[in-house]
Amino acid sequence: MTTLLIADHDNAQLSDQTAKALTAALSLGENVHILVAGHNADSVVEEARRLEGGDKIIVADDVRFANALAEPLTDLILSLSEPYGAIVSAATVSGKNVMPRVAALLDVMQISEIVDVVGPDIFKRPIYAGNAIQTVRSGDRKKVITVRTAAYPPASQGNSAAVERISAAAELFEGSRHLSDELSISERPELTSAKIIISGGRALGSSEKFEQVVFPLADKLGAAVGASRAAVDAGYAPNDLQVGQTGKVVAPDLYIACGISGAIQHLAGMKDSKVIVAINNDPEAPIFQVADYGLVADLFDALPEFEKAL
Ligand code: FAD
Numbered sequence: 001m002t003t004l005l006i007a008d009h010d011n012a013q014l015s016d017q018t019a020k021a022l023t024a025a026l027s028l029g030e031n032v033h034i035l036v037a038g039h040n041a042d043s044v045v046e047e048a049r050r051l052e053g054g055d056k057i058i059v060a061d062d063v064r065f066a067n068a069l070a071e072p073l074t075d076l077i078l079s080l081s082e083p084y085g086a087i088v089s090a091a092t093v094s095g096k097n098v099m100p101r102v103a104a105l106l107d108v109m110q111i112s113e114i115v116d117v118v119g120p121d122i123f124k125r126p127i128y129a130g131n132a133i134q135t136v137r138s139g140d141r142k143k144v145i146t147v148r149t150a151a152y153p154p155a156s157q158g159n160s161a162a163v164e165r166i167s168a169a170a171e172l173f174e175g176s177r178h179l180s181d182e183l184s185i186s187e188r189p190e191l192t193s194a195k196i197i198i199s200g201g202r203a204l205g206s207s208e209k210f211e212q213v214v215f216p217l218a219d220k221l222g223a224a225v226g227a228s229r230a231a232v233d234a235g236y237a238p239n240d241l242q243v244g245q246t247g248k249v250v251a252p253d254l255y256i257a258c259g260i261s262g263a264i265q266h267l268a269g270m271k272d273s274k275v276i277v278a279i280n281n282d283p284e285a286p287i288f289q290v291a292d293y294g295l296v297a298d299l300f301d302a303l304p305e306f307e308k309a310l
Helices: 016-026 042-050 070-080 093-106 207-221 229-233 264-270 299-309
Strands: 002-006 031-038 054-061 086-090 110-114 116-119 122-127 132-137 143-147 162-166 196-200 224-227 254-258 275-280 293-296
Touching (some): 002 070, 031 042, 042 054, 086 093, 093 110, 093 143, 196 207, 207 224, 207 299, 254 299, 275 299
Parallel strands (some): 002 086, 196 254, 275 293
Antiparallel strands (some): 122 132
């Protein structure tokens, strides 16, 4: 079976989520073609070519794909879909925007956020905020799949896959239009690709305290900053930092939870982290049940001390 993997990128860089989704795609079958739809995205094409396991990079360069709008991208994917047994994307913001449309227009079910491929038509995926793993069998002729990338290592590099340039159909759906991007610019690593994350919870008490206590430590560690939903809802941290069931799902090498109780909805977003450190002044806090290292302490004492020691 040949699989079409949709590359996630910003025309300049390939998201490392695509390298992880490729690992999942390779467990579906040996042949994987990677679609890079964008505009002036040659550096992305070069990165995609290097991924071990990609047989061919299909490049659709067109100004209509410059902003990853779901509607024209869906039309492109549908026009290419015929020979593929599976169409796969990382479950990123873009993947979650495009793939349900692809599935609906192909009249198949989307198989969402898989964490394991048991067989060509059997997949595992988390349900109930990650508290149960469901095994699903799909009878659809074509599988449309999003991948929970926290469950997969990135494909290695060293390949030099062939490139096929195609031109998009003259007519693409034009019901949406890109107006502008409002991006939060940060020098810190992006949450979903960071190796270290330091997260703050409601205990921080204000956005000023968040900035005074969490951010300097993150900078010393070269870490990304995360937050619980309580901290986000209270306005202590912007909502793109939220980790959890309704935030981002992360699996860094090191996750440091500061003043976070460990509600299941938060754990759903971080419990696959390799090493979890919890700092909480309540020894009964549920976060200690998933932590590899726990420190029962006031975070306003512990974090500045930690920072000084680095
Ligand atoms: P709290 O639960 O109030 O915990 C604060 C912790 O800080 C306590 O354990 C306390 O002992 C400790 N503390 C207090 N002072 C200090 C101090 N000085 N030093 C050290 N420790 C201290 N939550 C998420 O995080 N992400 C989600 O995506 C998410 N999605 C949700 C979706 C749904 C449908 C629902 C219903 C809830 C969701 N929640 C989510 C909310 C979740 O249930 C919790 O309410 C939230 O995670 C609690 O955040 P918290 O741990 O920061 O706050």
